Every structure is written in C-alpha cells, then in structure tokens.
Amino acid sequence: MERNAKLAGETVGPVETDAETPRRRSAGGRVKSGQIREMLEQEIVTGERLAGERLDEQAVALRFGVSRTPVREAINQLASAGLVELIPNRGAFVRETGLAELVEMFEVMAEMEGMAGRLAARRIAAPARARLQAAHLACENAAAREAPDDYYYENERFHQAIYDACGNGFLAAEARRLHQRLKAFRRLQLRVPHRMHQSLVEHRRIVAAIEVGDGATAEAELKSHIMVQGERFADLVASLTPKVS
Amino acid sequence: MERNAKLAGETVGPVETDAETPRRRSAGGRVKSGQIREMLEQEIVTGERLAGERLDEQAVALRFGVSRTPVREAINQLASAGLVELIPNRGAFVRETGLAELVEMFEVMAEMEGMAGRLAARRIAAPARARLQAAHLACENAAAREAPDDYYYENERFHQAIYDACGNGFLAAEARRLHQRLKAFRRLQLRVPHRMHQSLVEHRRIVAAIEVGDGATAEAELKSHIMVQGERFADLVASLTPKVS
C-alpha cells in the first residue's frame, strides 16, 4: 500500500488509487471505507447484485465485519457516482445501468475525449508531448508483444496523457471521472478479438493529428475511437445477456 | 425538497449563517444533512469561506446544532462535488475555484450544451419541442417586461428543456450537475447590462436551428452562447477583484 500521499505540488485533482485490489476481506487487515466502496462497485457492475435490489446497511456491515458507519459512507459515494439510488428513509437500491444508459455514457465520453484531443492538438506543450509519445510507444510495444493486459494498462496511460495535455484541468478531472466509471465495464471488453491492434491503429492517427496540431482531426478520431469501444461493448453485452429490459 | 425557490429575489451576499440563531432541537425544524450541504456550498461559492481554509467538523457541527455525523456526510458530498479537498487524517480544505478554473468549467459547459443542442436538433420529439417553445416564449415575455429576475428563472427552464430534448439522459444529468455548480457564479452576471437582450437573441437562433434540425448550427450557437457567458463572467470577476492570486 502507499505509505503516504504527501500531496506535493498543487495538483487539484483527486488522487485516485486505482489499484486492482486483491479482495482480502477479514484477512488480517481491517477493511477501509474505500475498499468497501470498491467491492460493492464490483458486485454491482458484475451483475452480482441484481437491479432494484436493496442494499441493507447492516447486512453489508456484517458481511465485511465493520460497523454501519463506513458502509453508509461507501453507499453515499456510490449514490453520488450514480450506481445506486438513495431514497430517504427507505434505503439504497442498486440502479440498473442498462445497455441504453451505457451507450449514452459512451456517447458523452466520446464527446469529452474528442474535446480533450482538440484542445491538446492546439495547446500541447513539450513535456506533455513527451509523455504522450512515451505512452503511445508503450502501447506499440505491448501490442507487438501481444500482451493485452499490458496494452490495457498502457492504454489507460495513453488516454490520461491526452487528458493532461488538453490544458483544461477541469475537463481532465471530469474525463477521468467518467473513465473511471466506465473502466469496470470496459474490463469485460478485453476478450474482444483483434480489438487491440485496431485500437493501436486509431492511436497512431490520433497522435499524428495532435503532432501536427490538427484539432479537428484529433477530435474526430478520438470520438470515433471511443464510440467504437462503446459499440463493441454494446455488442458484447447484448450477446451475453439475451434478455434485455 | 427542491420546492423552496430561493433563487428569485435575493442578491448574493446575505447568507445568515453567523447570525443563525442556534435553534436547537426544540424550535421548529431540525436541519437535515442536505441543508447543511447547501449552506456550506453557499458559503464557499460566495467566498465567505476563504480558499485553503480548513472546515473543522465539530466547529461546523456546533454552529448548526447537530452532531458531527451529518456534517461529515455533507462534507463528503461537497468533496465529491469538487468544492472541497479531502485529505486523509488531515481534514477538509475548501478548494479555491479560481478564475482560471471557472473559465475551464465554462469551456466544458459550452461543449456539453453544444452537444445537447446538436443531439436535440436531430432527436427532439413533439412534447419536448412544445416545452422548449414554451420556455423560450416565457423568456421572450420576461425580456419584454424588462424583468431580469424572471428572465433568469425562465432561462434556467430553457436550458433544462434543451437537456431534456437531447435524448441522452446521462448527458442531461451531467449537464444539470455542471449547470447547478455554475449557477451560483452565474447569478453575479445578472447585473451585466444588456446581457438579457443579447441572450434572448442567441436563444432565438438556437431555437430556430433546433426547429429546422440543423444540429451543427445549434451546437455552434449554444457553444458561443455559453462561452460568452463565461467571458462576461470572467470580465466581471476580473473587474471586481483587481488582485489575482
């Protein structure tokens, strides 16, 4: 675990610890509220918790071996993230993130990524450009090694680099938020065949457009890049769950 | 709970929090956590709470006559809304929404509104079209009456109508979130002269573009409409606060 986050510097963005948590509940260390949130989030997005199900606070608290207080905090965070609906004096109910809403979220994500790319093409500075090139090179290497897991990780860094390069800290933060929320769903997408190489081709076009300062092309390429992901994911979900509400 | 319309009459300044009589549990209504969040939010955006100031939980709890628990919930919500920064085992510090960040937020807002307009021009259905026309007519009437307060309120409804018409519920929710966050700042803008009539002219162009299904024009007009607001606001703030951090 991270010893401390010394918050060096004035970067205002929340430091998201997106560690792939090995789920160790009641194994020595005490679970923290963040871990509870993450586990509940996983259970919801994987469909382990059915839509409309009520999240009983003390039941969850009992399961994790903690009191109701951290469970409440975790549920509140899930509510503000939009994964559960909070009805006063009634309880927390898991919201079904149906296929339609997922497509909507990808549509918005595409717009924001496109905006970030457009701005980055105009505003990118030398350090950010170096980071973007480095991240892209890492993607190339991962693809050459036929390592989808590595590519997944480096792809994250690639998009983060674009967010950083756009020169709009608020946009970068919002894009990270949405990215984080879609991440759980996108994880299912790893198994789509040939997606990695196709993604890499799109990355090359994006980098090229940013390099020459062509904002319009960067925007269009990034929009398409994200929307394709959304469509692929929609196909995957539709094939997995034949019954759709 | 959104019933109370506190947006109409008041100017920005007076938020009677320090003069708040400590109405303890015997007198009238108990303050709820949502109210605490709202009051703290007001204090922060009005600048009553200086940037970097620490929000002491038990001090706030004492002021509102409640315990630390609802205060914690309120602060957590503010943190997820981005108004305060939460440092583990250190406390909650109010984040300064400096002029630069406000411009960034308006830039994102413009993009989202433009997207909503573009989608609305293609997807708008009859009921939403009727609501949009009604909201626009109300704006026209308010402007004809030279009633800026009424125009402010009807303008809210106008933009809400566009969000509703875009056919993307997630985008509508996100746009509302941003709109809500910028609302407090936008209120300062009422006193800018001639802004109301200029805004109305832009509204007419937006409605016309949506009516004929011209998504590109609707997007461009809405982007410009919001960015102008952001620039006007930046001018206003810059003129009010000559010293910039």
Next chain:
DNA sequence: GTCAAGGAAATTGTATACGAAGTTGTGTCG
C-alpha cells in the same frame, strides 16, 4: 369478506464515545 386503523417490527438517520493517526511543542543530548 373487505377495508381501515392502530400498533409492532424493522430500518434509516443522528448522537455520542472511543481508538488511531498526525502535528506540535518541549526537553535533552550532541
């Protein structure tokens, strides 16, 4: 037999208490 009213059970929301982690001040040693 059905509907309504009232009470009991359950659950959320809030209050208070306690442990943990951090910061600061002071004392001592180099």
Next chain:
DNA sequence: CGACACAACTTCGTATACAATTTCCTTGAC
C-alpha cells in the same frame, strides 16, 4: 546553538446507542 526524540494535544475514522419514520401485519368494525 541546533537537531532529534518523546509526549501531549488535536482531529479524523469507526463503533455503538438512540430516536424518528416507514412498512407491514394484525385486529376490529362495517
């Protein structure tokens, strides 16, 4: 005189207890 260490205070994070509100079941009346 300066630096390091220890202790005490402060404050967050969590646990437990209580109050308020809702829901469901039972009972009584029509």
